[in-house]
Amino acid sequence: MLPQNIPSRDSIHRAATELFVRDGYSGTTVRGIAAVAGCDPALVIRHFGSKEGLFLATISVSQELPRILAGPIESIGRELVRFVLRASETPAAGVYRAMLTASDRPEIKEKLRASMHDVFVGPLADRIGGSYPELRARLVAAQFAGLINAYWLVADPVLSCADRPAIVALYGDSIQRLLDTADPVAGEA
Template identity: 75%
Template sequence: MPPQNLPPRDAIRHAAGELFVRDGYGATTVRAIAAAAGCDPALVIRHFGSKEGLFLATVSISGDLSAILAGPLASIGRELVRYVLDAAESPVAGVYRALLSASDRPEIKERLRASMHDVFVGPLAERVGGTYPELRARLAAAQFAGLINAFWLVGDQVLACADREAVIALYGDAIQRLLTCEDPQPTC
């Protein structure tokens, strides 16, 4: 339920954010959002155009990543893994699950791609330097997304029960190698 005294547009966004995270994109209806926001469904459409438009205006994956990615390059790999482990039960994990549940929709898929580039790949590629900076940043993003899927989406209990510091060191160093290793030369 949104806080009282919010302007209607903000109340709609607040209610939608909670419902998308809790119920997923498919199960969340414009009527349910309007009811939670205390307004008419037509007002939701008037402000956002569609459920998809509201979803795109409401859900973001950036979280605290900007601060991590702007931090010391030498420790980004391990910091990214800590972020995944620390946020596994947080609202940001719910946002990620909501995004994935709606990723079959072309506009949302494109938003995911653009967000991954704007939040992760672009900033890292500028800092990585050397040969293949964009490719290395994109591969690091793919590794990061794989860990997110294992913890936040699949809920891999073996990984969840593994020694935290070992997961941070092993996976973090794998990501780090992509970002700070000597210029790799493809052999194929």
């Protein structure tokens, strides 16, 4: 007869999410996850196959991001910046930091690329006119990721102390220009 107190797959998933957000990818071990979940490390591997498999099962994108990208196109730039400023101390920031610490692994890098396309680039490109909708969407994503890196990962002290409305206006309008500006003339650079 099997013991009734074996932690469930969900318990392992919750423990892993907590540790990946708190300690990052490289700071989290299968043994640590098992200890928090109250099980043997072999059970973690049985359910998820590997630490990488478990990590991929735990990462997710904030649900606020699709809402922003589906909102009025003329305010997306500032809304993306507001999101970064608001979410800096939320689980979304912790998940992002964990993804970056694991992005040297090919399967995780591929998941990041696919997620960026599915959640950000694809939906935004579908809404942008002109000759370069996907390029514009990817450049918006790059600017967005740049602010996230500076604010969430590096914790730039000047940005952290700067006037938030000024950041929203300056950086948000910079992002917005990628969405609103006319297509470049062929041959101009």
